[in-house]
Amino acid sequence: MFQPDIEIIAHTPNPEKVCTAAVKQTYKKMHAKELIKNTSEEEVEKLLTNIAKLGHFSTLEHACFTIAFKDVSVLFEQFLIEHRLASYSAKSRRYVDFSEAGFVIPDYFEDKPEMEEKYRKCMLYLFNSYKNLLELGIAKEDARFVLPYSFKSSIIATMNLRELIHFLYNSIYGHGKEFSEIRKVGGMLLNKMKKLCPTVLRYFDILEHKGNASILASTYESSKSEGVELLWHTPSPDKSIAIAALIKSTNLPTALLKDIKQEEMERIIQSVVRSRRPRELEQVNFTFRINNVTLAILTHITRHRIHSPLIPSLASIEKSSSYVIPKGIKENKEALKIYREAFDRCMEFYRYLKSKNVPKDILAYALQSGNFITIITTMNARELYHFFRLRTCLRAQKEVRNIANNMLYLVRNVAPLTFKNAGPSCYFYGYCTEGKMKCNRFKEVVEHYKAWHLSPTKIPGL
Known part of the structure; x- marks a missing residue:
């Protein structure tokens, strides 16, 4: 097994x-x-x-x-x-063909041949769906959403x-x-x-304290909310960064620094943002609720180390009948049929497993990469700059790019001085960092974010 x-x-x-x-x-x-x-x-x-x-x-x-x-x-x-x-x-699901990757068969099925056979058939069906989507010219990063978590x-x-x-x-x-x-x-x-x-x-x-794995016992339900919410943040983030920088460099009493003028604050923050060691940016934090992110894109967010994600256990998630449908699949009738049937077939199998009172950890294998999850995460301003440079880039996957642009819009409105230089690497550095993989839209992207920062009244993004 x-x-x-x-x-x-x-x-x-x-x-x-x-x-x-x-x-x-x-x-x-x-x-x-x-x-x-x-x-x-x-x-x-x-x-x-x-x-x-x-x-x-x-x-x-x-x-x-x-x-x-x-x-x-x-x-x-x-x-x-x-x-x-x-x-x-790890191997990239955006660029590597996973048609022949195979799937895990849990030991749970060892003495349940009939259930194991149904499991194998469902998993093979999903892999065949993935393969058929690729043959229709669907991008790997879109086809992967049908793949099971097994x-x-x-x-x-x-x-x-x-x-x-x-x-x-x-x-x-x-x-x-x-x-x-x-x-x-x-x-x-x-x-x-x-x-x-x-x-x-x-x-x-x-060697470690054996605390409870969870303090709450509940069933995780699908979120009806959409997009990204800024839940809370350090009060007066711009001022906090400027004062932190002044304390570091002058050691003046805090009371003397609280009346700092806007122009001085902007000058200090710009100096901090452009420094090679902007520790002052780490003094302010922002907490986001990211609603209905796909399981595939969850890994893109989790890979960023310097933040504090709260991710529900996949054993507590109830598989939802809703899922992401990428634009490339929506625009291809044959691909859309294959895609929908893959999710319908997997949902049917999931319900079968539930009817047999299969343990929750086994049910998790019937989740698909295109199913949704809602998470909370906290990042400081320095990590957010890093996140934006990578994830608002046109080379980033579209879903995570949309999330990053939503987050940029939210923080730009509460910390306008801190984030006036935030955006993809080409905008921040003035040159592209992607080498041969560049998008060849350097001028367009830089001009877009430059114009947006002059009037950040809506979510940016090309």
């Missing part, structure tokens, strides 16, 4: 010895090289045992591991990339030991434990890691 391929393809040599030397660095005069050379197995055992029991885990961050996950579902991939202190590389993915992740322990804990005891696939992958990886870090992972069960 479900047989993922998990391999640790690279790691810090002698990881536990390196971590032990880092502990000794805090109280020994010896040079780091000598510390590692003179660290005995007895010291590794003693010091790392103390670290595990006391909870002083920062020294574990000196050991890093690169892991290749193969034949896991995209459901697992979404769980994985929510761990932000790591680096990920389809197989390959992803490489790099984490330090502390974050890896956190990921394993979440997989086995945390919000991942409700998914049999995630528990299984977590257990397999833990067994491999125990061979490399036997001392630390001997205490795996006490």
